[in-house]
Amino acid sequence: MDILLQQIINGLVLGSMYALIALGYTMVYGIIQLINFAHGEVLMVGALTSWSVVGLMQESMPGAPGWAILILATLIACLVAAVLNFVIEKVAYRPLRNSPRLAPLITAIGVSILLQAIAMMIWRPSYKSFPSLLPTEPYQIGGAFITPTQIMVLGVTAVSLAILMWLVNFTRMGRAMRATAENPRVAGLMGVRPDMVISATFIIGAVLAVIAGVMLAMNYGTVYHTMGFLPGLKAFTAAVFGGIGNLGGAVIGGLLLGLIESIGSGYIGDLTGGVLGSNYTDIFAFVVLIIILTLRPSGLLGERVADRA
């Protein structure tokens, strides 16, 4: 029982991180129907920037509390990533806004590779250890262990989703976003400035990516220039799983994908008597994805046009 509980905790933590990243994918997709493949790399730049800031601060201010360093480093990384994502959108996506959908998709992949190469030059290719800024001693709940960092991951995901929901559904900016998502030209006629809304969306996306990146770095303790790729891919899957374009769907998709992966790799060996091992985790997760998508082609929560943002 404690093992199952532990696997559920593992799955929820992993899933929360997928969810945070998936929110960024879904936001951008909802507004301009672009799958921003560079999202994972923005996450990586954010994580590496925060790593640099943490290193500098620990050197210049020994004794500063971990949480303060963490918050400040995250804020600075958010700023850097926001500027970066703003520029990426301006340079690589905006000129192609009226081109066929495939064109910006390819530039997105190009930007992703470019960012990886630049990050490798700036931060060198080695794996870097992210210091533990929070207490590392795990708490024990019914035989299962959970660390303060993992609790923070769960909390931050919930708070981020709540703020995002509020932003989209109850603010002026949110209304402009929903209008742009529905039809940018008509929204323009009604006094919304689509370019500004899209830029804002990319900035919010960058902030989400940085939060996810810092959470990843905190939880797994390493940062490196290719760290964004795999989580990015999984989160994209999660976004499609939950219904791309839908905020709640991204979170549900992320959490489910995390749970399926963790419970799948934990039990698949025992269930099949050792025939299939944990190397089949991804297959397990993607089989579930295929089944869901054949039954519900637009994902779990569907793509409700009015809601997407």
Add this chain to the structure above:
Amino acid sequence: MQLKLSMLAGAALLVAGGVAQAQEQVVKIGHVAPLSGPQAHLGKDNQNGAQMAIDELNAQNITIGGKKIKWQLVPEDDAADPKQGTAVAQKLCDAKVAGVVGHLNSGTTIPASKIYDQCGIPMVTGAATNPELTKLGRKHVFRIIANDEALGAGLAKYAAETLKLKKVAVVDDRTAYGQGVAAVFKREAQKLGLQVVSDQFTTDKATDFMAILTAIKSKAPDGIMYGGMDAQAGPMLRQLDQLGMSNVKFFSGDGSCTNELPKLSANAKSLASVVCAEGGASLAKMPKGEDWLKRYNAKYPGQYKLYGPYVYDATMLLADAMKRANSVDPKVYMPVLEKSDFAGSTAKIVFDERHDLKDAPITLYNYPGNTKTPMN
């Protein structure tokens, strides 16, 4: 007048220089390792080792076949990817290099070695430790480091006989290297009466191991064997802490046996449970290890990781064979290379009939006080 004289002398020097130039022959040595991607830090170390050997060779003013040799390194990047590895191998064949040093990963070395063998270029690896490499009967393939059979078997023996463990779990990263070292450990462990209670798998790009470690925890083993690289072993140790499993012994092959491991695991408590094996003697016990490191650090401060000295030796070994054969033609110096008896920095290099290092030593390490230290 004075001016004219010096000008004349200068011109004479130029002419002499021109003649010397004509007598010079460029010998290209290919080097392949991942210079991008997650293992770029290890690849860079390898390349430094090769470059250092080339620079020292150039300083020695070696003459082969009556011509002064100018050594030149042709560094290539295989990104630890078998596809890119074979493409790069073909490129080196087409460039007609005299010999190849590399690759780093067994997964890229095995397919690439076929290409070198076909185009008749000798290849010496100082890092790829999968036993398969030398079992394929490829004539041009040489290895100057202990293979995984020695590593896996040594660790299993230590677990069973010294630590007297009963139950172990095995995790591998599904690469040729990880799978190889884990499989040998498993086989030897079972032979020695250990019970292998769990078999888990991950990838060489993963960072989350919570699920498989929890599955392992449910079987309550005394030890875990990990076949893979340090970039995964570090976070894995940290996650063992998170699951309250810091006291479970953690075994691993040379891929995770690096000075980086304490840093990558953020000095996890589990680090105290690590026992890892490396081919060859420790740098301190290598015939010329300390002296080598001193020269390396002077050139590339802080970049030493793992295989640098082996790659250095591999490069020197090729040059040595060419010198003794008095030819840079692979066809001529190959038979001489086979019969090498070379006092390298890492070991005395003599090949067995499979072109593996004869009597390859292995060393076990642990991390007391979070620094990699050879055990006895």
